[in-house]
Amino acid sequence: MKRRTFLKSMAATGVAASMTGAMIPKEAAARKKLDIGEIKGLKIDVLTETSWFNNDVFKKNIMDYGGANTNQYTIPWQWDNAGGYAVLITVTTLEGNERKFMMDFGWNNDWMDYIYEEKSEVASLIEKDAIEFWVLSHWHLDHYWGVESTLKRKQDLTLYAPKTYYPEDMALLKDKAHHTAKNKETGQMDHICKNDYPHKGKLVLCDPKGENKEGIYRVMPGVAIRNFDVPILLRVRGENVLYFNVKDKGIVTVTGCCHPGILSLFSYARKNFKDYKPYGCYGGLHISLFETWDPKFDDIIKGVKSFKIQKLGCNHCTGWIWAEKAAESGVPVVKGTDKYKSYKKYSTVAKTSNVFLTNGDTVTF
Amino acid sequence: MTEEGEHLKFNYFFGLVNLVVVFLIVWFLWYVFMNPNTVMKLYTPMYGFALVVVFVSSIILMSKVLDVSILYHRAVESENPVTKGIILTIIAFGLMLILNYIVFWGFLGKLGIAYFSPGSIVAAGGTGAEPLMARENASIAILYYFTAFLWIALFWSVGLGRWPWQNSGYGIQVWSRFFVIIFFVNIVYVILFHPHVCYLFYPAQDKAGVAAWWEFSGTTSAFFGLGLALCSLFWIIASDLLWEGYPWKNMEKDGEGTFLKGVVAFFATLVLGIITVYILTRIMNVFWDEAFMGGQYTDGPDFRYIHTGEICGFFILAIFILKHYFNNFPNLASIWARTVIRTVIAIAGGLLIYLFYYSPATTFFLAKVPGVAQPDDKPLVWALLFLSIILVQSEFFDGWPLKRK
Numbered sequence: 001m002k003r004r005t006f007l008k009s010m011a012a013t014g015v016a017a018s019m020t021g022a023m024i025p026k027e028a029a030a031r032k033k034l035d036i037g038e039i040k041g042l043k044i045d046v047l048t049e050t051s052w053f054n055n056d057v058f059k060k061n062i063m064d065y066g067g068a069n070t071n072q073y074t075i076p077w078q079w080d081n082a083g084g085y086a087v088l089i090t091v092t093t094l095e096g097n098e099r100k101f102m103m104d105f106g107w108n109n110d111w112m113d114y115i116y117e118e119k120s121e122v123a124s125l126i127e128k129d130a131i132e133f134w135v136l137s138h139w140h141l142d143h144y145w146g147v148e149s150t151l152k153r154k155q156d157l158t159l160y161a162p163k164t165y166y167p168e169d170m171a172l173l174k175d176k177a178h179h180t181a182k183n184k185e186t187g188q189m190d191h192i193c194k195n196d197y198p199h200k201g202k203l204v205l206c207d208p209k210g211e212n213k214e215g216i217y218r219v220m221p222g223v224a225i226r227n228f229d230v231p232i233l234l235r236v237r238g239e240n241v242l243y244f245n246v247k248d249k250g251i252v253t254v255t256g257c258c259h260p261g262i263l264s265l266f267s268y269a270r271k272n273f274k275d276y277k278p279y280g281c282y283g284g285l286h287i288s289l290f291e292t293w294d295p296k297f298d299d300i301i302k303g304v305k306s307f308k309i310q311k312l313g314c315n316h317c318t319g320w321i322w323a324e325k326a327a328e329s330g331v332p333v334v335k336g337t338d339k340y341k342s343y344k345k346y347s348t349v350a351k352t353s354n355v356f357l358t359n360g361d362t363v364t365f
Numbered sequence: 366m367t368e369e370g371e372h373l374k375f376n377y378f379f380g381l382v383n384l385v386v387v388f389l390i391v392w393f394l395w396y397v398f399m400n401p402n403t404v405m406k407l408y409t410p411m412y413g414f415a416l417v418v419v420f421v422s423s424i425i426l427m428s429k430v431l432d433v434s435i436l437y438h439r440a441v442e443s444e445n446p447v448t449k450g451i452i453l454t455i456i457a458f459g460l461m462l463i464l465n466y467i468v469f470w471g472f473l474g475k476l477g478i479a480y481f482s483p484g485s486i487v488a489a490g491g492t493g494a495e496p497l498m499a500r501e502n503a504s505i506a507i508l509y510y511f512t513a514f515l516w517i518a519l520f521w522s523v524g525l526g527r528w529p530w531q532n533s534g535y536g537i538q539v540w541s542r543f544f545v546i547i548f549f550v551n552i553v554y555v556i557l558f559h560p561h562v563c564y565l566f567y568p569a570q571d572k573a574g575v576a577a578w579w580e581f582s583g584t585t586s587a588f589f590g591l592g593l594a595l596c597s598l599f600w601i602i603a604s605d606l607l608w609e610g611y612p613w614k615n616m617e618k619d620g621e622g623t624f625l626k627g628v629v630a631f632f633a634t635l636v637l638g639i640i641t642v643y644i645l646t647r648i649m650n651v652f653w654d655e656a657f658m659g660g661q662y663t664d665g666p667d668f669r670y671i672h673t674g675e676i677c678g679f680f681i682l683a684i685f686i687l688k689h690y691f692n693n694f695p696n697l698a699s700i701w702a703r704t705v706i707r708t709v710i711a712i713a714g715g716l717l718i719y720l721f722y723y724s725p726a727t728t729f730f731l732a733k734v735p736g737v738a739q740p741d742d743k744p745l746v747w748a749l750l751f752l753s754i755i756l757v758q759s760e761f762f763d764g765w766p767l768k769r770k
Contacts, residue, residue: 046681055495058500059496060496060497062497063409063497065495066400066401066402066406066408066409067401067406067410067412067741068409069408069409069732069734069742070402070403070406072402082392106763179526229736230736230738231734231737231742232734233740235401235732235734236734237734237736251614259661261661261664262661263657263661264660264661264662267657267664271654288567290495291567292502292566293494293564293566294564295561295564295577295584295586296584296585296587298564298585299526299583299584299586299658299665299667301659302658302663303658304659306658306659307659321492321567326696341593349498
């Protein structure tokens, strides 16, 4: 634990020992709020949100090798179940210019090649150097292990990634790593990920202090990255979140998995951004990840309504049943289409309610 | 030898060495059973959590409810604490397996309440009914049940003792106590935890369990009740081990529990538990700002409540360490002085354990990812595993090798 946190703990002990409410500070002093600028509009192209296609297979892989706290690099994942998560983001500036960048790299290189070359314009955009930079949300396998598919097209890309990486993560990025994991049934070392195209571009390792100790990274007017240093399952830590400030509308968040929690993201914006107004969100929201339930998922629905988010676009690890229940409860969930059915594979839990923005869908803010 | 003489003869250095050895044993057990990267990997986390709670409950059931030591000494002539310790530990371990896998998974869950059995959950089908989540959900229900058991059983031990069967024989005493405790455990479980378990499934089992009545707390999660139970348990254990049974002892009659003693002890520790939850959550607000409904990680009210329980779990561990390895220091003449100082030491010790748990050291010892409030990180698992070894030594090995006759 850091020294500052230790000292805070000792201070808290003193406060508790006094047993007087008067010694506990009231509201925190008003923070200096940040002006992150504005954009005119935002368009999200859902390249792929199907990190895996069969929940039960994915869960079995986790369960067989020790559960949620296991190191993801020690699990011989079933390869034909791997897809990936990646997003193409187009910002319209106040001047009317369009600027493009991407979040995440997916998991399975073959799937990502298919997405980039056959189901989107990404391959040609990269070739034309039209994508300014990449943001890695977090080091989870389904957001990162497909990095070769991107790097083989552009090794010198600019990348914003969480500072809280493990050695295997950086080896995959920089050292032509071929990672394997032992299959306990066969005794063989199974391939799990590789990258033969080392990253050679600018790497910005993000932490909660941000640039100039502002707590954020300003990537263009109206767009900022905030790193939340939270411990995550499968021995991963830290997530980068994108904030957009749409003129006359308000704040939009874009996430890979939103592990810190969607309401925590808006709470951060409310406390730290000038003229905060909640508008919308897009991405995985990490709620009923495996289509199960917990009473706190009901809490989140109530909380989302109280935060007055006006446009909720979700997919991936949100959980179809949470999105359906949220929509039934009056949360403004943006519906997707059936375009995903034209892809060579899609999720076995996809539902006709279309409460997810799925592969091939688009949402604008 | 006088009591004062015994205190003077206690070797605090050996106590410290004993504590270090226990720490190493716990580390080894964690490596074998819980570490997510090594052998059995039971820390998924709820499966391992349930097994540890059931193991601690088995020890308490044997030592505090069924007074197994009496039975043991009747059956076995040997006074050897090592023999006794080994036999009773094996029995406690076996009891854990029987309770978890046969009583709950195999009997109650198969023939009655489906959510106690992973197999029954999977067989029922539907959304999310697959082996990993089924085992986790069944484990959540089981650990809730045994948390209620620990609360009631330890309260009974402190507040009532052998009352009202103090004049009856051994068999009537222990079995009556056992069944009455189970009766009250069932009530506590049904009110505090069963509604949550019913809502672990989709659609919610709303004909079997009401919607959480504790929504005023800011969450519909039963971590609210879990925090409350553990905070109350801290005061029960503190009054037993640090305060030598006072102030409840003042309401005894002829050295035995009374109805008044029991009622006062229960409600007083409950009120103290509520106050503790309040104070700890207010302290958390200082560091993490106020939680809000739907918040996650440290912003979640559900996390804040279980965290009060986790903090009290560390305090409880510190109490047991002080009592068993440092002779309940200090043993001053004034009851007020010694109880207040012991309580302060226990709280300080608990905070040190807290700092250790959330330090980088646990990445090495426990393979923990640095940080607070990770949903799959449950500090109570390690704390209770540690506590179980202390209990095994004190209750089954009669404190051997630290305490010799």
